[in-house]
Each structure stands twice: as C-alpha cells, then as structure tokens.
Amino acid sequence: MSMLEFEGKSYEVDEEGYLQDWQVWNEGLAAEMAKQDGLTLTNPHWEVIRFLRSYFEKYQIAPMVKILTKEIGKVLGSEKGNTKYLYELYPAGPAKQACRYAGLPKPTGCV
Amino acid sequence: MSKTPKADELSKIDYMPPKSGWMDTPVEFKQGFWCYGSKAKSLETVGFPNPRQWSPADEDWKLPENWQEIVLKGFKERLDKYRSFKVFMDICVRCGACADKCHFFIGSGDPKNMPVLRAELLRSVYRGNFTKAGKILGKLAGARELTYPVLKEWWYYFFQCTECRRCSVFCPYGIDTAEITMMARELLNLLGLNTDWISGPAANCYMKGNHLGLEPHAITGNIEYMLDDIESITGIRIKPTFNRKGAEILFVVPSGDLFADPGTYTTMGELMLFHELGLDYTWSTYASEGGNFGFFTSNEMAKRLNSKIYAEAKRLGVKWIIGGECGHMWRVLHQYMDTWNGPADFLEAPKSPITGTVFENAKSTKMVHIAEFTADLIRHGKLKLDPRRNDHLKVTFHDSCNTSRGMGILEEPRYIIKNVCSHFYEMDENTIREKTFCCGSGSGLNASENIELRMRGGLPRANAVKDVVEKYGVNMLANICAIDRAALPPLMDYWVPGVGVTGVHELVANALVMKGEKERTTNLRGEPLPGVVETREERRKREDRRKEVGRRRKREEG
Numbered sequence: 058m059s060m061l062e063f064e065g066k067s068y069e070v071d072e073e074g075y076l077q078d079w080q081v082w083n084e085g086l087a088a089e090m091a092k093q094d095g096l097t098l099t100n101p102h103w104e105v106i107r108f109l110r111s112y113f114e115k116y117q118i119a120p121m122v123k124i125l126t127k128e129i130g131k132v133l134g135s136e137k138g139n140t141k142y143l144y145e146l147y148p149a150g151p152a153k154q155a156c157r158y159a160g161l162p163k164p165t166g167c168v
Numbered sequence: 169m170s171k172t173p174k175a176d177e178l179s180k181i182d183y184m185p186p187k188s189g190w191m192d193t194p195v196e197f198k199q200g201f202w203c204y205g206s207k208a209k210s211l212e213t214v215g216f217p218n219p220r221q222w223s224p225a226d227e228d229w230k231l232p233e234n235w236q237e238i239v240l241k242g243f244k245e246r247l248d249k250y251r252s253f254k255v256f257m258d259i260c261v262r263c264g265a266c267a268d269k270c271h272f273f274i275g276s277g278d279p280k281n282m283p284v285l286r287a288e289l290l291r292s293v294y295r296g297n298f299t300k301a302g303k304i305l306g307k308l309a310g311a312r313e314l315t316y317p318v319l320k321e322w323w324y325y326f327f328q329c330t331e332c333r334r335c336s337v338f339c340p341y342g343i344d345t346a347e348i349t350m351m352a353r354e355l356l357n358l359l360g361l362n363t364d365w366i367s368g369p370a371a372n373c374y375m376k377g378n379h380l381g382l383e384p385h386a387i388t389g390n391i392e393y394m395l396d397d398i399e400s401i402t403g404i405r406i407k408p409t410f411n412r413k414g415a416e417i418l419f420v421v422p423s424g425d426l427f428a429d430p431g432t433y434t435t436m437g438e439l440m441l442f443h444e445l446g447l448d449y450t451w452s453t454y455a456s457e458g459g460n461f462g463f464f465t466s467n468e469m470a471k472r473l474n475s476k477i478y479a480e481a482k483r484l485g486v487k488w489i490i491g492g493e494c495g496h497m498w499r500v501l502h503q504y505m506d507t508w509n510g511p512a513d514f515l516e517a518p519k520s521p522i523t524g525t526v527f528e529n530a531k532s533t534k535m536v537h538i539a540e541f542t543a544d545l546i547r548h549g550k551l552k553l554d555p556r557r558n559d560h561l562k563v564t565f566h567d568s569c570n571t572s573r574g575m576g577i578l579e580e581p582r583y584i585i586k587n588v589c590s591h592f593y594e595m596d597e598n599t600i601r602e603k604t605f606c607c608g609s610g611s612g613l614n615a616s617e618n619i620e621l622r623m624r625g626g627l628p629r630a631n632a633v634k635d636v637v638e639k640y641g642v643n644m645l646a647n648i649c650a651i652d653r654a655a656l657p658p659l660m661d662y663w664v665p666g667v668g669v670t671g672v673h674e675l676v677a678n679a680l681v682m683k684g685e686k687e688r689t690t691n692l693r694g695e696p697l698p699g700v701v702e703t704r705e706e707r708r709k710r711e712d713r714r715k716e717v718g719r720r721r722k723r724e725e726g
Contacts, residue, residue: 072223072617073617115385116383116386117386118381121429121432123390123393123432140713140716141713144720165369165372166372166380167424167431167654168654
C-alpha cells in the first residue's frame with residue numbers, strides 16, 4: 058500500500074495515487090497533489106473539484122463527462138462548459154486528474 | 169506505470185523465440201503488460217478467498233501456506249465437474265494451427281501467447297499431477313510441478329488472454345481455449361489472485377447491480393441528461409419508465425453505456441427508437457448491468473451476478489427481456505443463462521409487439537439482443553429512415569468476439585447498418601465474422617496500467633481497419649459491445665488516428681425520422697449533419713474539440 062505524506066499525516070493511496078478513502082480528503086491534500094504535478098490550483102480548478110465532491114457525496118460515483126461539462130458551464134459560463142476547457146484546466150483529463158485531486162476513486166468496468 | 173512506446177516502435181515485433189526451452193525460460197513481468205492486483209475490499213464484498221493487500225510486482229503474494237494443495241484440489245474438482253476441461257487437457261496434439269491466430273501472439277511475439285503454449289502452462293501441471301505418464305516420466309512426458317514461479321506464470325499469461333476464442337475456430341479438435349483460461353482464472357481465484365479491474369466491477373455489480381456502481385438515482389439522473397440532449401436535437405421530450413411493474417419488456421444494457429462516451433450515444437439511440445415505437449418497456453435500476461465481470465473470475469460468481477436479470481423480470485412481471493449492445497452478455501445469455509438461472513418459465517417466448525415476429529432462437533432464454541430486435545423492425549418496414557444523415561460516415565463493422573463466436577449474431581448488425589448508412593465497407597474476410605480479431609481488451613483487460621498489452625493485442629484489428637481506411641476512406645468503426653466502445657477509441661487513436669467508434673443504435677437514431685421531430689441540424693454528438701451549413705467559427709471550434717479529444721486520449725494512455 059502506498060502512502061501520501063502530508064502535514065505530518067499519512068494517507069493511503071492506490072497504485073496511481075488515488076485516495077483510498079474519499080472522506081479523509083481536505084483541500085490542502087488536493088493542492089499538494091497538484092503541486093507534485095507542477096500545477097497550481099486556481100479558482101476554476103476549485104470549482105471543478107467542489108462540483109465533483111458534491112456530486113460524489115450524492116451519487117457515490119464521479120459524474121459522467123456530459124454532466125460535468127454542463128454543470129461547470131452553469132457556474133463558469135457556457136463558453137467554458139465543454140471538454141476542451143476542462144482539459145485546459147486538467148491536462149491529464151478531468152475524469153482522472155480532477156477526480157484524483159478531489160479524492161475520488163476512478164470508475165471501472167466497460168469504460 | 170511505464171511509458172507506452174510509440175506506434176512505429178511498438179510495431180517492430182520480434183518473433184524469434186528464446187534459445188532456452190519454454191519450461192526453462194523464466195517469466196519476466198513486463199510493465200504495461202499486467203493489471204494491478206485485486207483489492208482486499210472487493211474480494212471481501214463477494215466472499216472470495218484470501219482478501220489482502222498485495223501487488224503482482226511483489227516477491228511475496230501473501231498466499232496461504234497450503235496454496236498448492238488448494239490449487240490441486242480445485243484442479244481435480246474441475247476435471248471431475250467439467251468433462252470439456254478434462255478433454256481439453258488431454259487431446260491437444262500440439263499441431264500449432266492456433267499458434268499464429270492469437271492477437272496477443274501476433275502483437276507481442278511472445279511464444280507463451282501462442283494459445284497452444286498458454287494452455288500448456290496448465291496442461292503441464294495437469295500431466296504432472298493427474299496422469300500416470302506424467303507422474304512417472306516427468307518432464308519427458310511434458311509434465312512439471314506446481315511451483316511458485318509456475319503459479320506466477322499462470323497469472324501473468326492467463327490475464328493476457330481475452331477469452332476471444334479465435335484460436336478455437338482454427339483448432340482441428342475444437343479445443344476452447346477460452347474455457348481453459350476460465351479454469352485457470354478460477355484456480356487463481358481460489359488464492360485471491362485476481363485483478364483490480366475485474367474484481368472491482370464484480371464487487372460493484374454484486375452490491376449495486378452494475379459494474380460502475382451506479383446507484384438508482386445516478387442511473388435516472390444520467391438518463392435525464394441524455395433526454396435533455398435528445399430534446400435539444402429533436403425537439404421531443406422522451407419519458408422512459410424505471411422499475412415499472414406490468415411493462416411488457418425489461419431492457420438491460422451494459423452500464424458503461426449509461427456513463428461513458430461514446431456508449432451514452434448508443435443509449436440515447438435506444439431511448440429514441442423505443443419512444444418512436446411506443447414500446448411498452450421499462451428500465452431497471454436493480455438489474456442494471458448486461459455485462460458480467462463475474463464471468464472473468466469464476467462460474468459461480470458469474471451465475472450469482474446474472475441471477476438478478478431473471479429475478480427482476482419476475483418481480484416486475486414482464487413478458488420478456490431485451491438486452492442492449494453488449495458482447496459477453498450475448499454469450500452468457502445463449503450459452504450459460506438458461507442452465508445457471510433458468511428455467512425462466514414465468515416469462516413468454518419473445519414476440520415483437522411491432523412485427524409479431526417470435527424470436528424462436530430465444531424461446532428458452534426469453535431474452536434477445538437489441539440488434540435482432542431492430543433488424544426485424546427494419547425487415548418489416550416499421551422504421552422511417554433517412555440514411556443521408558449518416559452520409560458523412562464511411563462505416564465498417566467490428567464483430568465482437570462473443571457475439572460472433574458465441575453462436576453468432578453476424579447478419580443482423582450488418583443489415584441494420586446497411587439500412588441506416590449509405591457507405592458500408594467490410595474489412596478483410598479473415599478478420600471479420602467468426603474469424604474476427606479481438607479489440608485486445610476483452611474479458612476484463614481494459615484497464616489503463618496494461619495499455620501496452622492492449623495496444624499490442626489490438627494491432628491485428630487496427631491493421632484491418634487501416635486497410636479499409638486506405639482503400640475506401642473508412643472513418644467510423646461500428647460495433648455492438650460496450651467493451652469495444654471503451655477499448656476501440658484509444659486503439660484507433662494509437663494505430664489509425666481519425667477513425668471514430670460508434671454503437672449501431674447511435675447510427676440508427678441519427679437516421680431515424682421521428683414523428684413530430686423538428687428539423688435536425690446535428691447528430692447525437694452535436695456535430696452538424698451532412699448538408700447543414702456551419703459557420704467558419706463553428707467549424708473551427710468543432711475541429712479543435714475533436715483534435716483535443718484525440719490528444720488527451722494519447723496523453724492519458726501515454
């Protein structure tokens with residue numbers, strides 16, 4: 058089991074750095090993961106993370122991309138409600154990178 | 169995760185076997201070829217043995233002390249229980265007809281990916297423990313002991329087989345290598361040696377009814393978003409029902425189509441078709457998975473997961489069942505479901521309420537694949553279709569392994585495509601129908617950590633696509649399987665960039681002229697229909713988006 062060390066605490070993560078327990082997440086942890094990737098989280102990044110977490114709390118799974126883009130468009134303006142914008146924010150992919158920063162597991166199956 | 173080599177580098181395949189004999193060539197775990205090990209919590213959820221934290225990369229796999237005894241006992245039980253397994257262990261004459269038929273061998277050059285040798289990994293232990301000649305003569309009779317390295321070799325290579333059964337088509341004895349892989353995986357399963365990508369979905373399916381773990385309100389919520397899109401494209405608001413008692417038909421799709429693109433467009437297509445027909449059907453948020461990742465762990469697990477389909481059909485009081493565009497669902501329902509969970513004598517033989525056709529082939533299982541249902545509609549002239557809306561597409565069809573080789577559904581999808589598209593081209597005859605090449609990611613191998621293996625295994629399929637791209641300008645690869653819809657987009661981006669991937673019912677819905685629809689200007693993906701004038705700005709934006717999608721996939725796989 059891999060561990061992510063942050064502010065004197067250890068957090069269990071899987072082989073690709075996803076938190077094992079989404080509930081132990083805090084904002085500092087997201088910033089730390091981003092920092093390790095050489096990324097600074099700006100307000101739009103946080104909007105995505107906040108939406109992902111609030112969706113996950115309700116549905117126990119990350120939203121499908123169609124939902125994520127639409128909802129982000131509502132918050133940040135319709136010109137930003139598309140996958141291209143999300144990839145600008147999260148170059149390794151909103152489904153993977155943003156979910157990881159948000160402390161959520163990645164979906165598995167026929168996907 | 170290792171960096172995946174570029175396509176031109178990967179296509180240089182070394183077919184020279186090692187100098188040492190296969191028994192003396194130790195297994196080397198190459199990065200990019202294997203999946204992460206099963207998580208303890210997934211195994212605990214379904215009551216599988218030996219839940220623990222482990223990694224296939226570790227020396228110590230944390231096995232019970234008597235692991236050999238467990239495997240050999242399991243081996244014996246299965247030899248006694250399955251006559252076919254015993255026969256397949258005995259009859260191979262090692263003629264080699266299968267050797268170059270496997271997509272993993274073609275793409276990797278590793279001799280242990282020849283189906284004959286992959287099976288030999290198991291047969292050698294069979295001989296050593298269950299045959300007189302093997303016990304007495306040992307290696308001379310092709311026998312060996314079950315050692316820790318042998319076990320690791322099993323794990324490495326039996327998760328490099330997609331159970332596609334192409335080799336079986338060419339075997340003069342008809343040995344079903346998929347069944348050998350299934351047995352090997354069952355034995356590994358006795359020790360808790362599964363992969364995360366398989367045991368995770370199986371556990372989700374057990375708890376929540378589908379591989380992704382979509383809860384009821386996530387399913388209805390996702391479909392609501394699809395309905396919004398359908399409304400903005402067609403002007404029609406569709407109101408499907410969920411868990412409705414007394415509906416005539418229960419509809420079950422692979423859950424990937426309820427979550428990820430391009431599968432979601434297939435689901436949108438199905439919603440539109442059923443609405444247009446006024447079909448008396450219901451979705452279920454309980455029986456919410458047509459696929460069965462339990463099938464990739466053990467027979468018993470597959471049976472448990474599959475039982476919910478009949479259970480829900482009974483609870484809702486439907487007459488029969490339609491399955492969505494799913495590959496191994498087709499095989500399960502034709503070759504296993506009846507004996508696993510049947511007899512479904514509370515259901516009726518499927519009869520299309522639109523055409524009156526009785527699906528004789530499904531009289532016993534009471535479940536048909538949607539491709540059969542739709543082909544029959546078209547055959548009877550029940551759909552108003554405008555194939556010109558798909559005129560920008562040059563389509564080819566990828567037969568999924570399970571639909572083509574599991575009591576084949578070969579004509580129906582082709583018949584549908586030819587009626588909804590003007591431009592259809594077949595790939596080379598040795599790569600379609602019963603001889604189809606696997607997507608390279610079936611049987612639960614569609615993870616991200618084994619991407620090099622997937623690209624190698626998908627090479628023969630991609631190569632056949634490339635051929636029709638060069639000959640006819642093909643730009644769309646149609647299929648009727650959710651694993652295909654997940655696995656083929658990155659495969660195309662890697663080997664044949666510019667070719668899209670679609671389910672058949674996405675094509676159907678684009679061509680379907682619906683009663684009361686507004687004039688359509690875009691297809692289900694929001695792209696302009698052929699003949700619709702796009703402003704330069706719109707075109708630029710759309711092309712940017714498309715390029716970006718290709719780039720990001722490459723980045724994600726990289």
